[in-house]
Amino acid sequence: MRTSLVVCFCVFALQCFQSMLGAPVRGAGRYKAAPASEKSPDLKKRGKAPHPQGSVKEASPSTNTSSTWNRPRCGVPDFPNQKELQYRGRHRQRRFVLHGGRFDKKDLTYKIERFPWQMDEERVRRVIREAVKIWSDVTPLTFTEVRRGIADIRIDFSSYWHGDNLPFDGPGGILAHAFFPKTHRQGDIHFDYDESWTLGNYMGTDLL
Numbered sequence: 001m002r003t004s005l006v007v008c009f010c011v012f013a014l015q016c017f018q019s020m021l022g023a024p025v026r027g028a029g030r031y032k033a034a035p036a037s038e039k040s041p042d043l044k045k046r047g048k049a050p051h052p053q054g055s056v057k058e059a060s061p062s063t064n065t066s067s068t069w070n071r072p073r074c075g076v077p078d079f080p081n082q083k084e085l086q087y088r089g090r091h092r093q094r095r096f097v098l099h100g101g102r103f104d105k106k107d108l109t110y111k112i113e114r115f116p117w118q119m120d121e122e123r124v125r126r127v128i129r130e131a132v133k134i135w136s137d138v139t140p141l142t143f144t145e146v147r148r149g150i151a152d153i154r155i156d157f158s159s160y161w162h163g164d165n166l167p168f169d170g171p172g173g174i175l176a177h178a179f180f181p182k183t184h185r186q187g188d189i190h191f192d193y194d195e196s197w198t199l200g201n202y203m204g205t206d207l208l
Contacts, residue, residue, distance in 0.1 A: 111151035
């Protein structure tokens with residue numbers, strides 16, 4: 001089974017980057033900010049359009065027990081919960097921000113709070129460095145690991161209920177979830193500790 005820290009982290013980084021500069025688009029051999037006219041012109045019309053992840057949750061009970069429901073997936077909800085809406089109501093500054101806000105800087109720090117038991121710490125650090133480098137190579141964002149103090153992005157491997165109302169479900173199913181900046185768990189990226197995390201081994205869940 002192959003999943004991707006790159007995908008999870010890059011979706012998170014994409015939100016930060018889009019909020020500041022627009023979506024990265026390829027041009028002349030490098031990435032640059034997309035003009036405003038190209039950024040989701042029909043987003044306002046769509047509203048709460050159906051989402052593939054949400055369609056799994058809203059399916060019939062028989063579907064919920066199918067391989068579709070049990071497949072490895074991201075645990076981020078399709079739409080913000082009430083707590084996030086209340087938080088944003090007190091701190092919101094831009095009406096067009098749909099999910100959280102943005103970091104107010106481009107030089108970001110990250111900290112790994114806990115590690116998966118199957119992999120040694122240095123190997124995990126190397127994988128995460130490789131993942132964030134994908135974005136630092138093509139955007140103005142930089143990512144620096146810190147091992148002490150407060151970081152902009154906190155990466156943690158947790159089990160079941162872990163304090164954010166988005167519990168993990170043991171092996172399989174939900175693999176990870178992340179929280180956008182300016183939400184109640186801003187900067188957090190959580191992975192399910194109970195997955196069989198591996199690197200380059202299709203018998204488990206590939207961290208990269």
